Amino acid sequence: MAEVTFPLPDLGEGLISARILEWLVAEGDWVERNAPLVELETTKSAVEIPSPQTGRVSRLHVGEDEELEVGAPLVTFTVADQAGIVGTVPEERAPQRRVRLTPPED
Numbered sequence: 001m002a003e004v005t006f007p008l009p010d011l012g013e014g015l016i017s018a019r020i021l022e023w024l025v026a027e028g029d030w031v032e033r034n035a036p037l038v039e040l041e042t043t044k045s046a047v048e049i050p051s052p053q054t055g056r057v058s059r060l061h062v063g064e065d066e067e068l069e070v071g072a073p074l075v076t077f078t079v080a081d082q083a084g085i086v087g088t089v090p091e092e093r094a095p096q097r098r099v100r101l102t103p104p105e106d
Helices: none
Strands: 002-007 017-023 036-041 046-050 055-060 067-069 073-079 096-098
Touching: 036 073
Parallel strands: none
Antiparallel strands: 002 073, 017 036, 017 067, 036 046, 046 096, 055 073
């Protein structure tokens, strides 16, 4: 077994950070590649990031409602120690954009 840390990916559009809205997994959970991992909020939209790995979530590096810079550690997985897996992140699926509608403040 080996550990692989996944950093917050570049979300495009000149964004340099994002805030964690909700973790969709917990430490100790088993996740499949491309399964929903975390919902983030940027200055432009809410995005859902899929898991880049199949493995066990060993550490969430940031809590909900905390901000994280692009490139900073987001989550660490424990994965099978096989050639081609350790130290690499599989091809990422583009973050899914979701529009969050909120009522106007009075």
